[in-house]
Amino acid sequence: MIAEVITKRNIIEVKNLVKYYPVLGGVLKRVVAHVRAVDGVSFNINQGETLGLVGESGCGKSTVAHTMIRLLKKTSGTVEFDGKDIFSIKSDELKQMRQNMQIVFQDPYASLDPRLPIGDSIAEGLKIHHLGTKQQQFEQVLAIMKKVGLEDYHAVRYPHEFSGGQRQRIGIARALVLNPKFLVLDEPVSALDVSVQAQVLNLLKQLQQEMGLTYLFVAHNLGVVEHISDRVAVMYLGKIVEITSREQLFLKPMHPYTQALMSAIPVANPKLKKERLILPGDVPSPLNPPSGCRFHPRCPIAREDCKQVEPELRDILPGHQAACHYA
Amino acid sequence: MTANSSTINGNAVKDYRSNSLWRLTLRRILRQRSAIIGMVILGFLLVVAIFADVIAPYSPYQVLIGVEDVNKRQAPCIHLLGCPADQPQHIMGIDGNVRDEFSRIIHGTRVSLFVGFSTVGVAIIIGTLLGAIAGYAGGWLDNLIMRFLDVLLAFPSLLLAITIVSVLGKGLQNALLAIAIVSIPSYARVVRASVLSVKETAYVSASRALGGNHAHILFGRILPNAIAPLIVRGTLGIGTAILDAAALSFIGLGAQPPLAEWGQMLGSERNQVFTAPHLVFYPGIAIMLTVLSFNLLGDGLRDAIDPRLRSAE
């Protein structure tokens, strides 16, 4: 396969990305605190691969996804796309770069302009970048619609006439019409019914092979992530706690949080009514994360030093990193 | 929508009946009884305004002394209701300057509708611009614009209008300007709130991710989806504007005689309410009917477009 020859080339390099949201308070609307949504996240994505980013709500996975394509301002850190820091380039250059990195959103109902026929929605990128004549744009739209499994006549229909799965296909078509290299998929199937979810997942895999795409796949469902990803990063409270290949992660999860997450998933097999590892308590607020290791209040193997010393993400096996003192 | 659809004019799309949101909304509006009643009255008023010259038997300014045998403030004479056929017919009577009241009321429709649409039109354009910029930009610009509008809102609107007219000088034009200015803040606030919520939707983020610039996002994506509440507000606002204009004219600051303006007509004859009630009654009814039509229509529109009701479907 061609893909294998070039797999080792880095397309995305995220270094120490931090995103805080200020919390305003008082009469004068001063900044009284920060929500530490993303607190020092580093990873890279190779060309043609899929990195899965999993975690529970509020762990910062969507914030990472939106910040790394500069839909949100960063607090600090760098994101390099094809060797260029996307936060230090000028707006002209950014506009050019946007052709190469696109996003698909979670909510298929909110991600399409309700007043635009979907053909126009899909054509938006071509219009913004003035690519081709109207006729060419129209042909390109029909071509990409066909690719994602939509019919020609759908182009003049409005979003409310489509089901959730079809809308997600429209969102994918809109992102792909510019022929990008890199696609952020922000929980693209979590709002869909299972039978439709499988269709969209298959479509994404097929498009990746055909168009040589690189994916960041954000999700909270480990089963879905395992299915689609080459490597997986697990986030907890604004940090990556474990990152490795999917085979490694699902065979030998190292971090106690990953273990608990995997154990918590109900398995569709009644014979396996297993003893689950149930984590006590709730996810703490990112407004005031616990000291030391952020997972220590819920961790089954936490010791005294976990409360003070924050563990670094370290190599435990080759290509398998985890942020735990006792992993 | 037609402009947009023209780009997608493929052969496969021939016999497709468009089902745009506007069309769906229109269908919903047509199911609102109050909207229908409002539209019927309004349609009637529009016809009257357009064909005022044809409908009115006299010029609104023609003084009938020496033309016909009528007296100042003569009561209505309607042949069908038993008024002797040898007297000239004046179905709303004669006013204090010996003019045909009916013709003046008819021509007054033009003035009032013009007042309503022009003031609200101006206020909506300026208000939308201010509100959209404030909501989209946020930060200090938002604060600056909104605090300025808050100051305007702090005055009772009619009092502020009176002040503005006193400064600018009386007359219909200045009254219109005053009414437009005092109603800007309410439109700006509606638009800003609406822009703030639409700004956060995923399709706006998608537009940014595609590389769209601020103008494209604000005017192409956000505003078309943010104006629904403005339409409701504007319709209700026309009624208020007409009422305010009539009030200003009533106290002598707005339309000046001899212009046929209902508020002014009402005001100039207010002392004759017991001796010549028809001169107060008819302009009053005309104002009431016009304002009512806009209020009914506005209420109906709100029920049809209000997103909170829509989400219940």
Add this chain to the structure above:
Amino acid sequence: MMENTKPSLLEVQNLVTYYYTDEGVVKAVDGVDFKVYPGEIIGLVGESGCGKSVTSLSIMGLIESPGKIVNGKINFLERNLLELGESEMQNVRGAQISMIFQQPQSSLNPVFTIGSQIEEVFQIHGKISKNEAADKAIELLKLVGIPDAVKKTHAYPHEMSGGQAQRVMIAMALALSPKLLIADEPTTALDVTIQAQILNLLADLRRKFNTSVILITHDLGVIAEMADRVAIMYAGKIIEQSDVQSLFDHPKHPYTRGLIASVPVMGEIKESLDTIPGNVPNLIDLPIGCRFSTRCNAREEYQLEICNKQEPELQRNQKSGHEVRCWLYQDGEGHTAPFKL
């Protein structure tokens, strides 16, 4: 099977609930039959729009205009709930049948404290002093595993996490020891680690109180872990019903099979997932014949012609109690079923 010897707690017979909208008649529930036995958890599974939630709202008597229960019986403790007046129904709701919802935080009233909302449940349904009610509220909060129960009675809903709010909802639902609890997607809005806690809690409480539970979900994993029996719904009808083991071991209906195969399972890496083609049909304009026929692979595989002509009946295997509604297992006019149930 054991189930036939026991009298049922709830029996839904030929329930039909339609919504009369401007676009047409939405056949949300279109002839649903099932029984709930004392102490069991029955799972009601299906995708969005299959009618599982409308079924539960019909049982609770909470169908609002433009919806209407057109036909059927809901027998509960030897009474047909559909014949009860609103005030009688209010006595049933909360006291004998209670319900928890998907969005716990929006089910709680934001302006009252947790404690007062639980106390209210007692005060509506019985004469009980305020102090007694307060004590009971604390007791319940402890039962559902809320730490600091005494303090939490003074908390407002917005001060609680989603998981805690769902615990409070469960406490309120169980306050009057109802015979039947309807849990409508109780963990769908929660994270997996919290979901695990809540499922554990529900299983514990079921054992403690011997409450029957109708568990409505789209997650087959949750069903496999929790339910004793399962009913699969599709487009307003139950298409397969059996005990949980038999359903997962030998799914009969092509839809059930497709559903099970389309879920990515952890630890089983496949190149591509099995899918069910197409989309859920429009409930206003349903396909003629079997509702699943437009998406059915088996229909093509066995070249069944009857599927888009006539609707199949629910067939029952007398020995196992496994029920399925599919022409693969039913003979018809000029049609011989390729399989025996």
